[in-house]
Every structure is written in structure tokens, then in C-alpha cells.
Amino acid sequence: MAVLIDKKTKIIVQGLTGTQASFHTPRAIKYGTNIVAGVVPNKKEKSHLGIPLFSSVKEAKEKTGATASLIFVPAKSAKSAILEAIRADLKLVVVITTGIPVNDMMEIRQELKNHKTLLIGPNTPGIITPQVAYMGTFPDNIHKSGNIGIISRSSTLTYEVVQTINNAGFGESTVVGLGDDFIIGTGFLEIIKDFNKDDLTKAIVIISGFGGNYEIELAQTYKNLPKKKPIIVLMVDNQVYDSDNIGLASDIICHGITTSDEKKHLLEKAGMIVVNDLSSLINKLSTL
Amino acid sequence: MNIYEYQAKKIFKNFGIAVPHGLVAYTPKEAQDVALKISPSGPWMVKAQIQAGSRDIGRFSDKRAGKKGGIRLSKTPEDVYKNSDEMLENMLITSQTSKKGRLVSRVYIEEFIKITQKYYLGFIIDRISASVMLLLTPILNRTNADIIALSQKFPENILKMNIGLQKELSSDQFSDVIKFMNLKNHSAKLKNFLNKALKVFYYYDATMLEINPFGCDVNGDIWALDAKITFDNNALYRHQDILNLTNDTGIDERELIASKYGFIYKELDHGIGLISNGNGLAFNTINEAQKQGLATACFLNLKGGVDRDKITAGIKLIMLNPKVDGIFINILGGFTRCNLIADGIISVANDLGLNIPLVARFEGTNKEEALSILQSSGLSIQTADDTITGLTLLREMVTEDL
Numbered sequence: 098m099a100v101l102i103d104k105k106t107k108i109i110v111q112g113l114t115g116t117q118a119s120f121h122t123p124r125a126i127k128y129g130t131n132i133v134a135g136v137v138p139n140k141k142e143k144s145h146l147g148i149p150l151f152s153s154v155k156e157a158k159e160k161t162g163a164t165a166s167l168i169f170v171p172a173k174s175a176k177s178a179i180l181e182a183i184r185a186d187l188k189l190v191v192v193i194t195t196g197i198p199v200n201d202m203m204e205i206r207q208e209l210k211n212h213k214t215l216l217i218g219p220n221t222p223g224i225i226t227p228q229v230a231y232m233g234t235f236p237d238n239i240h241k242s243g244n245i246g247i248i249s250r251s252s253t254l255t256y257e258v259v260q261t262i263n264n265a266g267f268g269e270s271t272v273v274g275l276g277d278d279f280i281i282g283t284g285f286l287e288i289i290k291d292f293n294k295d296d297l298t299k300a301i302v303i304i305s306g307f308g309g310n311y312e313i314e315l316a317q318t319y320k321n322l323p324k325k326k327p328i329i330v331l332m333v334d335n336q337v338y339d340s341d342n343i344g345l346a347s348d349i350i351c352h353g354i355t356t357s358d359e360k361k362h363l364l365e366k367a368g369m370i371v372v373n374d375l376s377s378l379i380n381k382l383s384t385l
Numbered sequence: 386m387n388i389y390e391y392q393a394k395k396i397f398k399n400f401g402i403a404v405p406h407g408l409v410a411y412t413p414k415e416a417q418d419v420a421l422k423i424s425p426s427g428p429w430m431v432k433a434q435i436q437a438g439s440r441d442i443g444r445f446s447d448k449r450a451g452k453k454g455g456i457r458l459s460k461t462p463e464d465v466y467k468n469s470d471e472m473l474e475n476m477l478i479t480s481q482t483s484k485k486g487r488l489v490s491r492v493y494i495e496e497f498i499k500i501t502q503k504y505y506l507g508f509i510i511d512r513i514s515a516s517v518m519l520l521l522t523p524i525l526n527r528t529n530a531d532i533i534a535l536s537q538k539f540p541e542n543i544l545k546m547n548i549g550l551q552k553e554l555s556s557d558q559f560s561d562v563i564k565f566m567n568l569k570n571h572s573a574k575l576k577n578f579l580n581k582a583l584k585v586f587y588y589y590d591a592t593m594l595e596i597n598p599f600g601c602d603v604n605g606d607i608w609a610l611d612a613k614i615t616f617d618n619n620a621l622y623r624h625q626d627i628l629n630l631t632n633d634t635g636i637d638e639r640e641l642i643a644s645k646y647g648f649i650y651k652e653l654d655h656g657i658g659l660i661s662n663g664n665g666l667a668f669n670t671i672n673e674a675q676k677q678g679l680a681t682a683c684f685l686n687l688k689g690g691v692d693r694d695k696i697t698a699g700i701k702l703i704m705l706n707p708k709v710d711g712i713f714i715n716i717l718g719g720f721t722r723c724n725l726i727a728d729g730i731i732s733v734a735n736d737l738g739l740n741i742p743l744v745a746r747f748e749g750t751n752k753e754e755a756l757s758i759l760q761s762s763g764l765s766i767q768t769a770d771d772t773i774t775g776l777t778l779l780r781e782m783v784t785e786d787l
Binding site for chain 1 (some may be wrong): 461476500507509510511512513515516517518520524532533536541545549574590592620622623631647661662663664665666667668669672688691717718719720746748749752765771772
């Protein structure tokens, strides 16, 4: 087993005819991903890359039984595409798009409250269940099936972690990229709950982001969760990250916590193991 | 993106928020001239224009400015001249700038408005709840004007109100504000003021709006004595008027060029130049480099760059930085395609020549294509399979090079 996606998950791709979607979709299909339809408003063709096209998510869902959507729509039109997927009550929506305005994401999060959709991203590599299926833009050559569940706010650091743990003889059950934007759809906790229910996953690795208080939220909410599986948090020091970043000031003002030391302390108190580089991560994984 | 106080005040004025009458000046002489246009007898405020806060309690790097900060009351036109002369072409260092400070290229001269009690107003976004927060606090003395310090030391002195995505304050929320501020009079004017500021915040896709301070004059009118707006870069395409100000932001030229391509560029020190395609990877690489005794001069995050020309221009920024003595290109392609980065390296090397050590590490999408592009180029570019090996290789090359 794995979480969120497997071979059977029926997936539509919004914005399928765009350059990036046209590049990544055939790779995902070759990997084993069950992509059943593309959604392109005002479409002219009936299909693209051999995949049937529909002009709305609702229609695509009805005709194919799809439960998930992968969104490649450019930032300027992403809000309406995401809202359309949420309002069609798809179970899972993964947004690859980068550069979506913060105000648009606030509206999307508001709409999300009225639906059961799990929104992953934006600005994420997506979700991959190695050697089974993926939704996103993963480098498909580096992942290996195994029993580590990964939840990450970074894209590239995730690939680095994956390659390092695989070289050390481990593999991944599922890798979930939450996205690295100012406001994201889903935090760590929801995915931890999924991994806790998953038989294949023996341990969870969390890759923390830079700035933002999603880790603080995690520490506060995880406290009350039954501790089922060991969690190791990778928190790379961020001496470079400075007040130029729009996130920092508002995070301090809203939640009062700033340094990685403070975050680390809270996460440890909540029952997680915190490491600050990849070699310590491998050491900890080896002792579990 | 940030703008100057005087630019933000112009926006406020357009939205009906009262701001003191003021004019910009680039020389001391001009400052004195505009002061007399603003008011025949003064007094005036002389305000150093940099895109960072806490100017009032900041210090100038050149000693000619004395120990006074970047916001000064001036009683005579000669005072206006003298204060402007001390500030202009000087570096202003505040708690919100680097140690180097920011160059003051212009001053803003304003009429002086007497305020009875000063307050801080902020609208910011809470990422966790994805909603707008209103912040309000009385300013009791100069040093507690720094909202970040205040929120860490005395959070109880700040009113924090989650207003979701409401376009105006509800009457319940407003009565909480009145209670907190201990104000009974002028409440209609205050409500009007807060809602107008909120309107600016939404209209311009701001991620932060601060008025520090605002307050009432003797007639009960409310004035914004300062104005700071931070815009969401992702939403600037909706605001051509703000985009028109981007050539005038006072940030480092290389940073500005990089941001135009959608990349992130930061200068740190002397040492290696790092090009990567994500912040996480970049910071981890900087730490690993440090463990090997390699300092980082600058890093460029190409993010999910897939445009050949932009990638080439980005790599050029690093190559042209004189503080860089070796380059490490660390790419883990997912969305990013390794071959496009390799094309960029070749194109820059052909254009500028390759006279410093360069190590490239490619993994992920189109890795094999990238490696064969580098190999067939005939350039002396080393490659590595992982971060640590790449850095070790570069360290050897840089040391030999010295």
C-alpha cells in the first residue's frame, strides 16, 4: 500500500495542452500513472497525446470517474482552475503552478472550507508512490520503493533527500510535496494521519521549509495525536534567510516564534526527532 | 516588492487617507526650495527615503550626520538644508537593513502635523489561517515603535484581530478596536480611516501594509504620518502603476535583474558562486560547503526555470560577480530540465570565456542529455554525482587556482 495515489487512481490533467503538461504527462503515464482525461476550457481538439479532452472538470469527472486532478494551468488563470476542481468535489487536487498571487490563495483556502478536497501545493513537485504512479514533475529516475514516508515543503531538497536515503539502502512509500508558497493548501498533519494508517510506511521524514510557521502548527497539533510512527524532521539551518522575505515579519508578529532553534525545541517537545543535515538523517534512520 | 514612503503616501492620498503635504528632493538646495513651497514658515519634517523601516531610530554610516536618525524635525529652511545635506548620499542603517545600510538617494520634505497620541496600524497575512490580520498598538516611546521587537517582548500590548477576507471591519470588530484604543470621540473618522487602509491593502494585492505612526490632530482628524506597503510580486501583473516604479527600488542591481527573470539572487561574502534550482537545495549546499571550509559569495536560485534565455542571463550574473572564485552548479531537475541548464552554461562560457573553476552536478529530469551536452562542448567543466563530491572537487580546483 501507499498513501494518496496508486495505479488505480483516476487522474485528470487541467491545462494538458500546455508545454509543461505535455512534457511531464507522457512521462507519468509511462511510469504507470492512470491519467484518464485532460481538461482545457474552449478546447478545439477531442484529444491530446492520445488522452481525451473535456472542457470542464465536472464533465471529465462524470465521463471518466476521475477522483483526482493535476493542475498545470499558468498562474494568471490558476485560481479559476483550482476553484473548479474544488467545486467538482474531487478528492485530491495537486497544483504544480508557481507564482499564484497570495490573495488568490486566500480565496481558494476559504472555498476549501466548504469541501472535502485535499489540496496539495501550489508550487510543489507533487506526489509520488515510487515504482507505481506519480502526479507531478518528479525526476522519475531517482525514486525507489520502500517504507519511508516523506512530507516536504521543498522540491529540490526532497530530491536530494531521496537520493541520499536510497543510496543508504532505504526507499520511499510515498513522497508528498506540500509546496513552498507563502500560502499552501494543506499542512503536515493531514498527511501524517494518512501515513499513520498506511501499513507500508514504517517511519516518516519531514523536510521543513524556510520561513513560515507550518512547523509550529505541526508541533502544536501533533502533540494531541497518538504517536504511531517515528518522525524525523530535517531542518537545514537558514543563516541566509533574512528579513527581505515577506513571510518572516508576519510570522513573528502572528505567532511570535522566529529562530530555527525555537522551532526545533517545539518539534522535539511534541515528540519528533530533529536533525539538521543529511548525514544525521541517515544515522537516525539507521537506528530506528 | 517595496516602494518608498512618498510613493505609498501618494497611493494613500488617492484613496482618501489624509497625509501631510510633502515633496521629494534629491539635493539639499532642492530640499530647502521645496520646503518653502510647502509652507512659508515651517516647521518641516525631513525624512530619509529608503525601503526599510525603523528609520527614526537608525544611524548613518558617515559621521557627518551625527547620531541623529533618518527622520528629523527642522525649524528653519537652513535646518532643512543642513539635515538633508547630512542624510543625502549617506548610508542609513536600521534594524531592518543589513549592517551596510541603504543609500539615501532622496529625502521627503513634509509639513509638520501635531498629533496627540501616536498609534501603529498594520495589515498582514497569517499564512496558517490564510487570512488578513489587523494589528494595532499605541506607540508610547520611540524605541517601542519596532513592531517585531514589540510582538516578541510585549505581545499583550498589541491588538491582533483576524479579519478573514472581510472587505470592511464589522461593527463588533470595530467596537473591540475602540475599546482597545480607549477612544470615544472621533470613532466614525477612525472607522473610515481603517477601512480605507484595508481597501488599499486588497486593491493592490499587498502582503503587508503599515502606518507607523498614525494619530489624531487637535481637530480630531486622522493622519497617516508614514506609509509602508509591501506588494505581492506574483500579483504585480495586475498593477501596472506599481510595476512602473520597479526600476527605482534601491536594491542591488544583480538582485533586481534576477528578480526580473523570476529568480532569486543573494550576495553573501567572497567565495564560491552557487547556482541551484530551489532554496532548500541551495541552503543545504551552502551549509555543506561551509563544512568543507568553502564560503559562499552568492547564490542564484533558478526556481523552476525552463526558459533557455533567462537561464543564460542568470548564469551570467554569477560569472560576472568579481567576488566569485569558483562556481558550483547543483541542479536536481524535476520541473527543471537539466539539459536547458547545460545549454545555458555552454552559451555563457562561449560568450564570456570560462576562466574560473566550474563544477556541475545534475540529477533528475534530462540528466543524461545535460551530461552529454557538457561533454561534447569541449570545455573544461567537471561533473559530480552528488553535492558533497561536487564541493570537494570544486574546493580542490579553487585551491589550486590560487
